[in-house]
Amino acid sequence: MNASASAQGKRPTVKDVAEIAGVSWATVSNVLHDHPNVRAATRARVEAAIEQLGYQPSSAGRELRGAPSRLLALAIPDIESPYFSHLAHAIISYAESLRYTVLINVTGGRINRERLAVRAYSERSVQGTIFSPLALELDEVEALRGGFPIVILGEHLREGRIDHVAIDNxxxxxxxxxxxxxxxxRRIAFMGYQPHSSAGTGDLRLQGYRQSLANAGIDLDDRFIIETDHYTHQEGEARSRQMIADGLDVDGIVCGNDLLAVGALRQFRLLGVRVPEDIALVGFDDTPDGRYCWPSLTTISPNKALIAKSAVDALIARIDDADRPPSQIVVPHSLIVRDSSATQIRDRVARGPSRVAETG
Structure with a gap:
């Protein structure tokens, strides 16, 4: 509440305290609830503003202090994706352990819905948002959110100006x-390049693939970089079928995610291409599809529980202290080796060119 409002005799509110203290209303709430994560300097500013305004919580507010009324939002592009569905579950579970409720917004990666996710929540009772954007650029996210607390998931916005959690792709x-x-x-392809997408994950995974080949002294064949419109089973099937039709002589494929790899695995089986004897397949995300298909899929397993915890903790820290420097958190991952890349190549070398070349 500003001085003129005070002069008019209006009862001060939490938002008035927040304005005087230069913090979010959620931080004021955390001070009132004696939340342990509030920094001493921030707590002192809030308490000084409370004293200045003569703010007193209503009796109804005091009765509700123990209720799980604090809200966070999670904005993701796709809830049907195994990766995002498992990550959403982990975020909700961890947030609940801290007495927060999480609202889910599925944006579909569409720019208008991503804009709405940033703008709408900043105007409601949600305290902050964990956001995985595909379309929005960093400048627009900052303009839309104002001072609203946001933590970015994934690789799309990586400039260090907003709290960010990801693996090292x-x-x-x-x-x-x-x-x-x-x-x-030695003839290894990469499936998952998206030249028309503004998202950064595929680009970073392609960069790692290129670096590995260079380190091994293997020349890169540009034909082995397979473009995809989406990271889906259907796309994996279509692109692997096209590889066969084009007669590409590959003996391994790094897929941008497990869905692409499982789709490719199904298509190769239909066409009589053996995995891993003819072509080895590897993916990303360690999804149930990859664990239970045959052959089981070698993959990168991101620590989803730690991604969830890191994102929620970073968001709460941002809610409690709007002035803290942005966090850039890199979460560990593991290489899980399974049957799809087994060392079964000797008989293949003796037989000559791969089945892909023979079929093409």
Whole structure:
């Protein structure tokens, strides 16, 4: 509440305290609830503003202090994706352990819906948003959100101006490609390049693939970089079928995610191409599809529980202290080696060119 409002005798509100203290109303709420994560300097500013305004919580507010009324939002492009559905579950579970409720917004990666996700929540009772954008650029996110707390998931916005949580996709893709090289593969393709997408994940995974080949002294064949419009089963099937039709002589494929790899695996089985004897397949995300298909899929397993925890903790820290420097959190990942990239290449080398070349 400003001085003129005070002069008019209006009862001060939480938002008035927040304005005087230069914090979000959620931070004021956390001070009132004696939340332990509020920094001492921030708490002192809020308490000084409370004293200045003579703010007193209403009796109804005091009765509701123990209720799970705090709200966070999660804006993701696709809830049907195994990766995002599992990550959403982990975020909701961890937030609930801290007495927060999470609202989910599925944007479909469409720019208008991403704009709405940023703008709408900043005008409602939601305290902050965990956001995985595909279309919005950083400048527009900052303009739309104002001072609203946001944590970015993934690789799309990586300039260090907003709190950000991701795995190291370059290193992960390099590890996958290094693994294929270690099994004797040399004609390795990358499926998942998206030249028309503004998202950064595919680009970073392609970068890691290129780096691995360069380190091994393997010349890159541009025909082996397979473009995809989407990261889906259907896309994996279509692109692998086209590879066969084009007669590309590959002995390994690094796929941008598990869905592409499982789709490719199905198509290769239909066409009589053996995995891993003819072509080794590897993916990303460690989804149930990859664990239970046959052959089971070698993949990168991101620590989704830690991604969830890191994102929620970073968002709460931002809610409690709007002035803290942005966090850039890199979460560990693991290479999970399974049957789809087994070292079964000797008989293939003796037989000559791959089945892909024979079929093309």
């Amino acid at each position: 370059v290193t992960a893709a390099q590890e996958l490609t290094d693994h294929l090289i270690s099994t004797g593969r």
